[in-house]
Amino acid sequence: MDRPVRDVLASALAALLLAGCASTGEVPPQEGQVALRAGAASPGTTPVGAVAGPAIQRVAVLVPGYDPAWQVAWVDGGGKGPEGGSGGAYAGLLTGLAFVRAVPMAVMTWPIAAGIVVGMTALGTLGEAWDTGPGVGMDAGDRMALLEAAATLQAERLLRESTAEALGARTGYPPLAVPWHGTWGPDTPGNDPLADARERGADGVLDVVVEAFGVAVAEEADTFGVFVRVRGRLLESAGGRLRYERVLEHGPGRPLAGLPRPASHTLDFLVVDSARVFRYEMREVITRMARILAADPALPLGPR
Numbered sequence: 328m329d330r331p332v333r334d335v336l337a338s339a340l341a342a343l344l345l346a347g348c349a350s351t352g353e354v355p356p357q358e359g360q361v362a363l364r365a366g367a368a369s370p371g372t373t374p375v376g377a378v379a380g381p382a383i384q385r386v387a388v389l390v391p392g393y394d395p396a397w398q399v400a401w402v403d404g405g406g407k408g409p410e411g412g413s414g415g416a417y418a419g420l421l422t423g424l425a426f427v428r429a430v431p432m433a434v435m436t437w438p439i440a441a442g443i444v445v446g447m448t449a450l451g452t453l454g455e456a457w458d459t460g461p462g463v464g465m466d467a468g469d470r471m472a473l474l475e476a477a478a479t480l481q482a483e484r485l486l487r488e489s490t491a492e493a494l495g496a497r498t499g500y501p502p503l504a505v506p507w508h509g510t511w512g513p514d515t516p517g518n519d520p521l522a523d524a525r526e527r528g529a530d531g532v533l534d535v536v537v538e539a540f541g542v543a544v545a546e547e548a549d550t551f552g553v554f555v556r557v558r559g560r561l562l563e564s565a566g567g568r569l570r571y572e573r574v575l576e577h578g579p580g581r582p583l584a585g586l587p588r589p590a591s592h593t594l595d596f597l598v599v600d601s602a603r604v605f606r607y608e609m610r611e612v613i614t615r616m617a618r619i620l621a622a623d624p625a626l627p628l629g630p631r
Contacts, residue, residue: 359580366539383531387503476602493621545591552589554578
């Protein structure tokens with residue numbers, strides 16, 4: 328077979344493989360796609376909303392003995408080739424086609440040619456999986472600065488303090504702080520926070536936790552914004568009946584009603600000065616979400 332036939336064969340293989348890439352390759356990053364995460368990947372139980380019952384006249388806020396040690400990690404994003412396909416797969420495809428065109432067709436059959444191109448494409452995809460992700464191009468010190476900032480943020484403490492302040496503004500009195508200590512063994516028994524709340528005159532205990540937070544893809548290319556997911560649960564101190572539960576999420580691609588759209592920054596800007604911008608954005612979002620949770624009309628608190 329001569330060169331023109333070989334060119335036709337290569338073109339046919341290219342069309343076949345490109346069609347496959349377009350249909351099965353990764354889609355371009357979407358707004359809201361997580362790049363850096365601490366905490367759970369998705370909500371656990373479905374919130375039940377509000378349960379009918381008497382209004383809570385005196386509320387307390389649960390204060391765990393320790394905050395969680397956040398495990399923070401980058402989430403692979405993947406490079407992109409033409410038309411949103413995988414960059415590694417596209418590079419492997421071109422390598423395979425070049426090889427096919429260089430080999431004499433006297434020793435090259437259609438199955439062999441197709442196998443070479445498919446194999447090179449697969450190798451390109453595999454190689455990309457080892458060396459892609461939002462943080463790959465960053466300086467190692469910058470990556471560590473952002474990871475450290477997320478791990479030491481004290482997000483739950485900030486959420487509790489902000490919620491308590493907002494509850495005080497709503498009810499006219501500061502909520503009680505009820506400590507909770509888990510059982511660590513015979514020498515360190517835990518306590519019953521609901522019983523402690525009853526003894527101190529609180530008929531409801533609000534537990535607020537940060538389930539996940541981090542950095543997600545923003546609307547503009549190569550920009551990112553912070554995201555946070557929190558859960559609030561209100562229990563009656565007498566019997567522990569769940570009266571209220573709500574999950575709030577805010578971030579790029581899923582802004583929470585009542586909050587401004589998350590600010591977008593480049594990763595390099597987020598890590599400036601020991602991730603000062605990241606810390607500031609996180610504090611702003613958590614504080615605003617605490618206010619929305621405390622002001623929720625479904626939260627069954629008595630009138631001021």
